[in-house]
Structure formats: C-alpha cells, structure tokens
Amino acid sequence: MAKKILFLVGDYVEDYEVMVPFQALAAVGYDVQAVCPNKKAGEFVRTAIHDFEGDQTYSEKRGHNFTLNASFDDINVTDYAALVIPGGRAPEYIRLNEKVLQIVQYFAKENKPIAAICHGAQVLAAAGVLEGRECSAYPACGPDVTRAGGRYMDISVDAAHVDGNLVSAPAWPAHPAWIGKFLQVMGAKIEL
Secondary structure: OOOEEEEEOOOOEEHHHHHHHHHHHHHOOOEEEEEOOOOOOOOEEEEEEEEOOOOOOOEEEEEEEEEOOOOHHHOOHHHOOEEEEOOEOHHHHHOOOHHHHHHHHHHHHOOOOEEEEHHHHHHHHHHOOOOOOEEOOOHHHHHHHHHOOOEEOOOOOOOOEEEOOEEEEOOHHHHHHHHHHHHHHOOOOOOO
C-alpha cells in the first residue's frame, strides 16, 4: 500500500503550489489526498496564480479549479505519513480552523515530514509548532515565523530549507529543491 500524503488547502491556494507537487508526489507512487475545511471529495477550491514580475510584491491572477479527492471531516491523521501546506491566500484563513491546527500539531508531535511552501508557514505559526525551528517562507511571512519563536530563513526563491522533519521554501520556483528534499526526508529512493 502506498504511503499517504495529506495536503491542506483552501480557496485561492497558489495554483502551482498545489497542482505541481500534488501531481509530482502522485507520479512517484504516493497516495496524495487534498482536503479543505468545510468541503468534501469531488468539490473544488479556486486557485490563484502568483507571479514575480518586478513589483514590490507578487502579482495575483485567477488560476484553475483544483478538485479535492478527500473530505476534510472524514480524514484520520494517523493514516498519513506526511503533510504538505501549499501557500497562496488560503493559509491566512484555514489557520483559523481549530482542526487544521490540530492536524499540524499532530504531524509536528509525531515528527512526521511536513512541507510548508510560501504562506504555508502562517499555518505552522498559528499551530504553535515553530518554537526553536528554522523555517523559510515568502518574505512577507518572515515576521510570522519569528513571532512564533522560529528562525526565519531568508533564502533564494528557488531554494529550500530542511530542519529535521520540516521542509520549507519561499515560493513555487523552489519546487525542484523542496520536492527533492521532501522525498529525502520521507526516505524515498528513486533510481534513474
């Protein structure tokens, strides 16, 4: 049976940060399941495309609809080997859901692999799991990491950082780096 990976998403999750890793992790054999508070399997979340076009911050455009393949209320966290929290605008409000925070706390307590990309660090901060940890994120989320007791890692937008079971990255250009490091943290062996 394939190891299961849980994705926590919400409306206006960053398009690339949910679609690309979801498909990449499924392609190498993981059972990847995406859930959203108050939504069921077969429903969808809207996505946003964030781009870096030379402005002081990213630009935002409407993305695709991303179909959920599991129901939030039905998940049993003990069934999952790892957790992924994509960025976008979704983390700013899914972190208000107590069950979301409990899920993150479970993965942290059990030392299971966690990946947080971009604004995903906002959920980690709200869950109180960053105390004494190093975590990268989109630069605007650096204060969230610091105020939660973590050490914000200001790295290149195409780089990733590993601190034990936590893999973090500033944004979607880091997919090759963070997905590769996440697979290593999960103990995956891919032969070419």
